[in-house]
Amino acid sequence: MALPDTPLPGVSYVMPVLNEEAEIRAAVESLVAQDYQGPFEVLLALGPSVDRTDEVVAEMSAADPRIRSIRNPVGSTPAGLNVAIRASVHPVTVRVDAHSVLPPEYTRLAVAALQRSGADNVGGIMLAEGRTPFERAVARAYGSRVGLGGTPHHVGGAEGPAETAYLGVFVRSRLLEVGLFDEDVKRGQDWELNRRLRATGGTVWFTPELVVTYRPRPSLRKLVRQFVATGLWRGELARRFPKANTLRYLVPPAMVVGAGVGLVVGLVGVVGAVVGSPWAWALLGFVAPGAYLLFVVAAAVLAARGESLRTRLWFLVVLPSIHFGWGSGFVFGFLSLTKNITAHTGR
Known part of the structure; x- marks a missing residue:
């Protein structure tokens, strides 16, 4: 479904937020600072945070009426996205993550790509950037083929149709048409939604013009928890949709x-x-x-070259943590054990 015939369609930024006191301000400020000249709104779906996230959001909303908060009592990412999308008013929906910082040209380039390609969803590159030796090791793993498999939204590639997209800039009417995000899928919901968009004749589009800065998890415990949860749901999705599996999803569990x-x-x-x-x-x-x-060891030498000694040493820990966290999670998820630990992996 095409966008309205206007050069600057309105844009709604939707962001699920839970315990993001340290990151939320920078993420929202990057939205307000976009150089896109069309109308916009920022909708923050607030889960039951236990830190000062809600207070920080309230301060930003009071200073700028274009920033609105909506309650997300479930607290999960797909539930928050759906709450925000339903409350939005503009024809373009820009999904944003509290750990992501959009460059000023992001929305302008994304809307142009939507109009140029006729796609339902456009996404670009997730550029992980760390601030500590540990985070820089994680960022290196994200951006290398030995870390997350070398998908275009991690390492780049040619513009064109894609299986899925990082975050995503959507035609809102198509989101409503296919039923929004599946709230039963706590991780990998973007892949599952893009699967439905493609299955109903739509196009998911990758363009390397779009680059989003991503802040990795700041500790090994949080990183492992993140990848175990992601692997669990990837395994669950592999079981639900076996025909949609590709070899790169099977390498980590086979390695484990x-x-x-x-x-x-x-x-x-x-x-x-x-x-x-x-x-x-x-x-x-x-x-x-x-x-x-x-x-x-070879990956640490090659993929982490040019980094400090501390970062390279952390890489030796980070890489197997990602592989074994994701791979072991996949095995348990594929064996349909996901429901037993859903409460612990909601985000």
Whole structure:
């Protein structure tokens, strides 16, 4: 469905927010500072935060009436997005994340791409930028093929149709037409929505012109929790939509299973060697985890080159944390255990 025949259609920025006291102000300020000349509004769907997020949002709303807050009692990302989209008034919906900072030209370029391509959704590159050695290691992993698989919205590519898009700038009427975000899908809801857009004859469009700065999680605990949750829901989606799976989704769980089985077999071999059992041959099981360890070291040398020593050392920890968090989550999600821990992975 085409946009209204106007050069500057109105834009609604929608953002689910939960416990983002440290990031929310910068994210919203990047929206207000857009160089797009059309009308706009900012709708913040506030979940039940336990920090000062609501107070910070109230301060910004009082200073600028274009910034509005809406309650999102469920607290999940898809529920917050849907609440904000339903309350929006403009024909273009720009999804924003509290960890993302949009460059000033983002909306202008995105609306032009929507109009030029006739697509239902346009997205670009998620450029992760860290401020500490740990965050910079995470950013390096995000932006390398060894980290998140080398998808265009992480490493770039040619403009054209895509499977999914980071964040997304949507034709609002098409969002309503396909039923908005699936609130039963707590992670990966963007992929699932884009699947429905494409299945109903729409187009998802990638353009490297759009670059969004993303702030990685600030601690190892939060990073692992993020990727376990993401893997869980990716596994659940793989089970629900088996025909939509691609090889890159299967590599991390295969690596987790292979390294885990190899480690167990290798330990059996150790016992066999100690007691003089024929099972000593099982020491060969260590080949699998050993090969992965060499892969991580080589990746740290190549993908993290140019970084400080502390960042490169963190990379040695971050990369397997991402792989094993995502991969183990995928296995549990694929085995349909997602419902048992949904309450702990809502975001």
